[in-house]
Amino acid sequence: MDEDIRKEQRGDEPESAAAENDLDGLNQLDRLDRLDKLDRVNRRTFIRVSALAGMAGAAGAAGIAASGCDSAGEMGGSSGGAGAGGAGGTGGSGSDLASAGGDPDAIAADLRDNVYTRLLGVRPHVGAHEHLSSMGGSRMPAEVMEAMAEANRYFVDMAELHDAAGRRIAEIMGAEAALVSSGAFATMLVGAAGVLTGSDEERMRLLPNPTWPKVECLFQTAHRFFYDNVFGLAGMTLVEAGTRAEYEAAITDRTALLVGLAYIEHQTRGVPPFPVRHRQEHDPETLMPLEIIEIGKRRGVPVMIDLASNLPPKENLTKYLEAGADLVVVSGGKGIRGPNSTGILAGRADLIEAARMQNAPNNGIGRGLKVGKEEIVGLVAALERYVALDEDEEITAWNGKARWLADQLQGIDGLEARYELNTHGYHDVELLWDEAVIPLSREDVGRLLRAGDPKIIYDGPGPRTLQLEDGEVQLVAHRLRELFTTGS
Template structure:
């Protein structure tokens, strides 16, 4: 793998790590990065030209003076974390932002746009049909509604008050998570069972849907990817998505797979459709880097039609989950961009910067920084320290880091480079070094 210092400029920032470090040696990294743009020997403001990332890296000055601070007094942070909704999700690349601006210039029939965008998304995913939604939760709700009503207009009008027998959502407890109230919001009655045997025995004429989480395969369905050392294999008692699809086929009950955040690998876009899933849920604002307020529901044509009929702009249970024309276009552009990326090169870039960051932090007395592959297929930095040398609890350390300058947020015990634009790992490394030194005995 090419070292971080030697990666060619054609697919990275015009300013190199050596330039950053050189500037840091002369004036301090904060000084080198404390301008509105990062420059290399007087070059114009750095941009990413044709790489997997968009825009330029945040700088110390940017983080203290921007639209959020000026308008509302809210401080942004460097996102050394996964695509966490509560932390702002992701950042859209230039072509997605440009699509939003252009889409804003025109009026379109929203039903026509919804159908056309869905057809394009379905083509990319290899599905019979698809719709663009206002996010993963909206996709879960609309998929549930579709399984409850089909295209029966009277039943659509009744939701969420379900008076007919086929209304249960049967969930094996390992697949239970904080968003399963999306099923209930549609009108489902959630029924939880533990064992595989009990699950299968409970399938009867009252069961309208079988949901499953794709992340259950990596053993951490409710949290971001973890290092392999911190991961546990999925117990044999858990019904994996492929088996759930088979069970659904055997009993003629629709199966909905939630793989909202499991991209890359991009093969996952088609994988569960190819396995026969009736519905598949994808978040638009995570790996696809479309607006945070977008998502995808793809699968069987009849169920997608039922979901579309109940979604905005129509006046049924999905009316409140409105999505704008600009967001629909941005999702399609983001999806097409994503599947064109060189996935191997993208992951290698994340990994190279994670390796560099781990090496930079490992030299700090008392700190253990491990470059570690995670169960999502890429590398992070697992961070620990000897509290007899650096006497601070992890929770307090993260609070100080977040409240400092620059503000930096990481999740769990893991510092991630996936969301960092090239150059931002320098801010992370130098601020962590500074803080660990300040807090050391």
């Protein structure tokens, strides 16, 4: 196999197609290690290796969306018909999921034997869930892995790299400036610190114990979230207001920052997306992010908008900045599909400069929030890819898999599998069942899926398909059908 790679480096072709199949025995880290040992890695070689590893997946996903899908019957039971599920019924028909690529048996075998199981004894799972950091975030595409592997071969001045990456990200997002830190939480920390201190180095040294009065961070109650303590870690004092009038009254000469959450525009609580039919109407007192931006501009207080997980739609990358937000926070993983340990802070040049002075590799409050050179390059590559992709086509592929999966779960006594539009604008499968017929609680189902082979995890009211590769959706269909028909 090494000889074949060397031939490709010289521009020769491998002697036989069978040589390519030798890569099937290598896991992804082994592939990267193999490539890293070479003196030079030809781009064409890496893409061929990555494609064989199943990293790209986009063509297969598009094929599923175009063709429907109908092969899980051979995995364990027929669909039992389509169109059930009331207003959210599955509708549509299907052709052959397997024709789009992805071998369920091979995927199941890989889940049993991989770098996680061999090195650490940890079982990876089929991710029928949102881009959850606690569950591994998202998969990085081939282009991102390639960029990171190439970046690994060189040394670079990290301050210079940070500055260049910030300039490119700002250009893409239409911001005055931007920086990279180690996740959305980290960007909030250095962003809040920058708001507190400006470029005053004496004040920077005092954080997180500021001695000046302008330290308050104002939230409306609806915009509170479970890790907003990050602002307190920076040295801010959190202030909460309920109604619109109370919010305006809470802005004083001590108010340093207003914070808003982008997700408030499409759902009322900070949870993963859920079916729109369950969405509650907003309290008329709830401020929308654009309203908070307007208040901040009118009252002369900087505004930070957190859209960490609100991609798609990709228009959100520029929407809040164009409206006048002073700072915007974006996760580098999740929808962008860059390294999961990266985040972006974009916005006003003076505030980004103040945050940069406190971000790694500088010696401010964010010194420990280090991001590797490979991660920075990977993030920029991922962002470039994200803004160029056809978002409608990608969502159509997710929806095609969800419709197919719902079809496969029809005809099970006591179970309703609904193809439902969710609050983030794509479709999921919602599972509802009569526990008198299927004596399993939601906790039972989650526990049994985690304990099974393969291990499967989903969040919310049912499995999501935005992260399922070809073959994985078949595994999910088979396991769910087995679980709801046998109870185990």
